[in-house]
Amino acid sequence: xxxxxxxxxxxxxxxxxxxxxxxxxxxxxxxxxxxxxxxxxxxxxxxxxxxxxxxxxxxxxxxxxxxxxxxxxxxxxxxxxxxxxxxxxxxxxxxxxxxxxxxxxxxxxxxxxxxxxxxxxxxxxxxxxxxxxxxxxxxxxxxxxxxxxxxxxxxxxxxxxxxxxxxxxxxxxxxxxxxxxxxxxxxxxxxxxxxxxxxxxxxxxxxxxxxxxxxxxxxxxxxxxxxxxxxxxxxxxxxxxxxxxxxxxxxxxxxxxxxxxxxxxxxxxxxxxxxxxxxxxxxxxxxxxxxxxxxxxxxxxxxxxxxxxxxxxxxxxxxxxxxxxxxxxxxxxxxxxxxxxxxxxxxxxxxxxxxxxxxxxxxxxxxxxxxxxxxxxxxxxxxxxxxxxxxxxxxxxxxxxxxxxxxxxxxxxxxxxxxxxxxxxxxxxxxxxxxxxxxxxxxxxxxxxxxxxxxxxxxxxxxxxxxxxxxxxxxxxxxxxxxxxxxxxxxxxxxxxxxxx
Amino acid sequence: xxxxxxxxxxxxxxxxxxxxxxxxxxxxxxxxxxxxxxxxxxxxxxxxxxxxxxxxxxxxxxxxxxxxxxxxxxxxxxxxxxxxxxxxxxxxxxxxxxxxxxxxxxxxxxxxxxxxxxxxxxxxxxxxxxxxxxxxxxxxxxxxxxxxxxxxxxxxxxxxxxxxxxxxxxxxxxxxxxxxxxxxxxxxxxxxxxxxxxxxxxxxxxxxxxxxxxxxxxxxxxxxxxxxxxxxxxxxxxxxxxxxxxxxxxxxxxxxxxxxxxxxxxxxxxxxxxxxxxxxxxxxxxxxxxxxxxxxxxxxxxxxxxxxxxxxxxxxxxxxxxxxxxxxxxxxxxxxxxxxxxxxxxxxxxxxxxxxxxxxxxxxxxxxxxxxxxxxxxxxxxxxxxxxxxxxxxxxxxxxxxxxxxxxxxxxxxxxxxxxxxxxxxxxxxxxxxxxxxxxxxxxxx
Numbered sequence: 001x002x003x004x005x006x007x008x009x010x011x012x013x014x015x016x017x018x019x020x021x022x023x024x025x026x027x028x029x030x031x032x033x034x035x036x037x038x039x040x041x042x043x044x045x046x047x048x049x050x051x052x053x054x055x056x057x058x059x060x061x062x063x064x065x066x067x068x069x070x071x072x073x074x075x076x077x078x079x080x081x082x083x084x085x086x087x088x089x090x091x092x093x094x095x096x097x098x099x100x101x102x103x104x105x106x107x108x109x110x111x112x113x114x115x116x117x118x119x120x121x122x123x124x125x126x127x128x129x130x131x132x133x134x135x136x137x138x139x140x141x142x143x144x145x146x147x148x149x150x151x152x153x154x155x156x157x158x159x160x161x162x163x164x165x166x167x168x169x170x171x172x173x174x175x176x177x178x179x180x181x182x183x184x185x186x187x188x189x190x191x192x193x194x195x196x197x198x199x200x201x202x203x204x205x206x207x208x209x210x211x212x213x214x215x216x217x218x219x220x221x222x223x224x225x226x227x228x229x230x231x232x233x234x235x236x237x238x239x240x241x242x243x244x245x246x247x248x249x250x251x252x253x254x255x256x257x258x259x260x261x262x263x264x265x266x267x268x269x270x271x272x273x274x275x276x277x278x279x280x281x282x283x284x285x286x287x288x289x290x291x292x293x294x295x296x297x298x299x300x301x302x303x304x305x306x307x308x309x310x311x312x313x314x315x316x317x318x319x320x321x322x323x324x325x326x327x328x329x330x331x332x333x334x335x336x337x338x339x340x341x342x343x344x345x346x347x348x349x350x351x352x353x354x355x356x357x358x359x360x361x362x363x364x365x366x367x368x369x370x371x372x373x374x375x376x377x378x379x380x381x382x383x384x385x386x387x388x389x390x391x392x393x394x395x396x397x398x399x400x401x402x403x404x405x406x407x408x409x410x411x412x413x414x415x416x417x418x419x420x421x422x423x424x425x426x427x428x429x430x431x432x433x434x435x436x437x438x439x440x441x442x443x444x445x446x447x448x449x450x451x452x453x454x455x456x457x458x459x460x461x462x463x464x465x466x467x468x469x470x471x472x473x474x475x476x477x478x479x480x481x482x483x484x485x486x487x488x489x490x491x492x493x494x495x496x497x498x499x500x501x
Numbered sequence: 502x503x504x505x506x507x508x509x510x511x512x513x514x515x516x517x518x519x520x521x522x523x524x525x526x527x528x529x530x531x532x533x534x535x536x537x538x539x540x541x542x543x544x545x546x547x548x549x550x551x552x553x554x555x556x557x558x559x560x561x562x563x564x565x566x567x568x569x570x571x572x573x574x575x576x577x578x579x580x581x582x583x584x585x586x587x588x589x590x591x592x593x594x595x596x597x598x599x600x601x602x603x604x605x606x607x608x609x610x611x612x613x614x615x616x617x618x619x620x621x622x623x624x625x626x627x628x629x630x631x632x633x634x635x636x637x638x639x640x641x642x643x644x645x646x647x648x649x650x651x652x653x654x655x656x657x658x659x660x661x662x663x664x665x666x667x668x669x670x671x672x673x674x675x676x677x678x679x680x681x682x683x684x685x686x687x688x689x690x691x692x693x694x695x696x697x698x699x700x701x702x703x704x705x706x707x708x709x710x711x712x713x714x715x716x717x718x719x720x721x722x723x724x725x726x727x728x729x730x731x732x733x734x735x736x737x738x739x740x741x742x743x744x745x746x747x748x749x750x751x752x753x754x755x756x757x758x759x760x761x762x763x764x765x766x767x768x769x770x771x772x773x774x775x776x777x778x779x780x781x782x783x784x785x786x787x788x789x790x791x792x793x794x795x796x797x798x799x800x801x802x803x804x805x806x807x808x809x810x811x812x813x814x815x816x817x818x819x820x821x822x823x824x825x826x827x828x829x830x831x832x833x834x835x836x837x838x839x840x841x842x843x844x845x846x847x848x849x850x851x852x853x854x855x856x857x858x859x860x861x862x863x864x865x866x867x868x869x870x871x872x873x874x875x876x877x878x879x880x881x882x883x884x885x886x887x888x889x890x891x892x893x894x895x896x897x898x899x900x901x902x903x904x905x906x907x908x909x910x911x912x913x914x915x916x917x918x919x920x921x922x923x924x925x926x927x928x929x930x931x932x933x934x935x936x937x938x939x940x941x942x943x944x945x946x947x
Contacts, residue, residue, distance in 0.1 A: 056631045060634070113812060115753060115812070122572070124745065124746060124800060131789065153646070303635075311632050317628075371650065371651050376644075380639040380642035380643040384640060387636035
């Protein structure tokens with residue numbers, strides 16, 4: 001990670017000053033939004049393919065079990081190898097992605113045994129692995145970065161604080177030894193624990209130990225007051241680089257295998273026949289999903305991350321029919337959700353509507369006394385924001401939205417009503433029953449409609465110039481005649497009948 | 502008429518298993534007190550009872566979720582209950598009744614939300630469930646975070662609804678849960694026939710004038726109520742496991758709905774009780790995960806050992822079949838070689854017989870030797886008299902079947918599915934066999 005961050009910072013320093021960059025990265029808001037956007041990008045790109053293949057809930061399963069991988073790797077690191085646990089260590093990432101792929105395989109095994117259906121296999125496998133992980137966390141892990149709360153919501157708000165420092169000028173590493181002037185020596189009892197005695201006991205033996213010896217990197221050395229000149233430092237949040245790498249990886253994968261992924265998503269059988277090995281591609285996809293889930297774990301926890309996988313592609317899916325557009329829109333929706341979500345958590349809806357006033361309104365309306373400051377979980381708010389965008393797409397989508405669907409349905413209902421009335425008039429015009437069948441006052445009875453509906457349909461037909469009413473009798477005009485004939489012909493053709501007229 | 506009252510062997514076995522597990526479950530507390538000298542406090546006994554009752558209800562209703570392929574709907578519904586809990590807390594404080602009502606409303610709303618998404622968009626079920634799950638859950642988390650920012654001690658215990666905390670169950674909770682649970686089970690019993698019908702064949706139910714839509718809605722509502730009751734114990738995230746694991750386990754043992762539901766209820770009660778007690782003894786362990794692990798142990802046992810379907814039995818069956826087939830083929834090969842080289846008890850070189858066939862000769866030879874049908878001496882493998890007799894009979898049977906295939910039409914024999922593994926004399930009438938025997942070539946009689 002370090003060389004990559006270094007490269008990135010060098011690149012950025014071409015455009016902004018070091019102080020500005022530090023100020024930007026030290027702001028919790030900027031870092032949180034950046035991390036959220038990066039998670040949204042990788043999640044949405046992968047989620048789009050999962051959605052198209054009907055595997056959306058697989059991301060749910062993977063994100064749950066990734067936790068088990070993280071916890072086991074974490075315990076191995078801290079308990080067995082004695083390394084300091086760090087949830088963004090590459091080993092943890094590796095272990096967790098293996099766990100994710102393992103889940104997919106376990107689920108497939110379970111359901112290939114023929115004893116359990118697919119949904120039940122998924123519903124069994126991941127609660128179990130998640131349950132084991134939660135038991136391990138609550139029983140054995142005692143760490144600030146890994147507790148039940150972090151599992152649920154992550155700590156994207158604190159992402160700015162966990163940084164790697166990069167030094168650019170005055171870089172001096174200091175090694176403090178026992179002879180160094182700054183070394184602090186303390187006395188420590190060497191046999192107290194072994195004998196179970198207090199340091200005041202006469203048998204206690206003491207040794208001199210150095211409390212602050214070790215190698216200080218420039219940033220640490222400056223903090224400890226060991227340097228005279230301030231080093232030029234850039235503090236780069238680890239989460240940004242982790243999520244950035246994963247997002248780039250995902251993007252590269254999607255661009256490289258666009259054709260194969262597209263084929264496998266829409267016609268897996270054809271892909272197989274053409275020799276593209278959709279099974280292998282599927283596992284590659286699952287590995288990336290696991291990677292993305294691990295990368296997001298720190299920031300948004302292991303449950304909310306599925307929102308980044310599922311909801312943005314679903315929203316984009318309601319807006320477009322083209323895969324390329326879907327892949328462009330869904331990261332945008334996710335990133336927008338992350339951006340506005342931060343404001344939502346701080347009490348601003350879209351940056352203009354304060355939630356506090358909403359709560360105050362509720363208090364006034366229902367006589368409650370709720371606290372009026374809204375300060376909530378950032379990751380959950382990002383998800384809510386993405387959901388709001390989904391709802392907007394659902395309601396207003398030009399092709400598949402609720403409104404356009406309602407309009408389309410009512411249009412076709414109206415068109416159908418007009419056509420049957422025209423056909424009725426055409427059938428009875430000039431026959432012996434014309435006088436009874438075409439009387440405007442009783443026309444509705446022949447259709448079992450309400451008189452109001454009939455009046456509405458007739459009024460519209462008259463306005464269109466398709467019928468005229470002469471002495472209480474409905475008659476077709478020439479235009480109406482044409483329309484009725486055209487309708488009849490298309491209906492006959494649609495039903496494969498000879499179009500006799 | 503009397504036959505109706507006699508249970509078949511299979512059924513009797515299932516009921517015996519059910520009774521045994523139920524008895525074990527009922528006796529487990531007194532037994533462990535007597536045997537191991539464990540002392541369970543009043544609290545632990547209450548928790549165990551609560552856990553068992555909740556497990557019983559969710560096991561019974563979970564069967565329907567499993568059978569209707571709606572396992573993951575259960576997952577979405579349970580996650581979606583969280584905002585309801587939070588809002589109910591804001592409005593009414595920490596009372597179990599209102600909290601459960603709030604959870605139920607939220608969960609039910611998510612059910613309608615999923616249905617609306619499916620009806621009005623082209624999203625598939627998995628995506629719709631994922632959207633409902635993630636967004637409701639996020640709303641719940643956001644509200645919980647808001648509640649935690651309120652400086653008030655009363656919010657303690659709300660996060661028990663996330664992972665479940667059995668230790669928080671008190672006697673009045675158990676009473677409430679039992680009352681609602683009995684109501685749920687009563688409705689289930691009342692609409693038993695209808696639920697069975699819409700679960701297995703909704704089209705048939707619709708065609709026969711049952712209102713499938715309403716019955717489905719009622720059944721889903723019952724599942725929602727069940728999920729809500731179980732939240733306190735298993736938590737919103739893992740409730741799905743408690744709902745479906747007993748059903749999946751029970752499904753392995755039986756093909757009948759009534760047995761499945763009762764067995765699942767017993768399994769559920771067992772895992773609920775065990776999970777609740779284990780976690781009540783150690784406050785570090787949340788209840789939900791413990792229950793899931795207990796329930797999954799039952800699933801594993803069922804998958805492995807359930808009679809007929811279990812993996813162990815089907816593996817064993819496959820092995821027996823493979824061995825039998827290998828022995829059959831090897832016997833045939835030995836006999837053919839021996840006949841071609843003089844006498845039926847001629848020796849067959851070891852290397853030869855291992856080289857022919859599909860590599861199963863090793864297995865077949867071992868079987869034949871164990872059965873006393875063939876022996877190995879310096880010259881090679883030699884069929885024993887009983888082996889020769891068996892091989893001759895099989896060969897003759899095979900020839901008769903071949904003749905049947907060729908000449909069944911012209912001889913006017915009954916039409917059968919020709920299966921040369923079975924003895925032809927048991928399939929065809931003696932007169933027909935006699936007709937075929939006339940066609941046998943003379944040499945085969947020798």
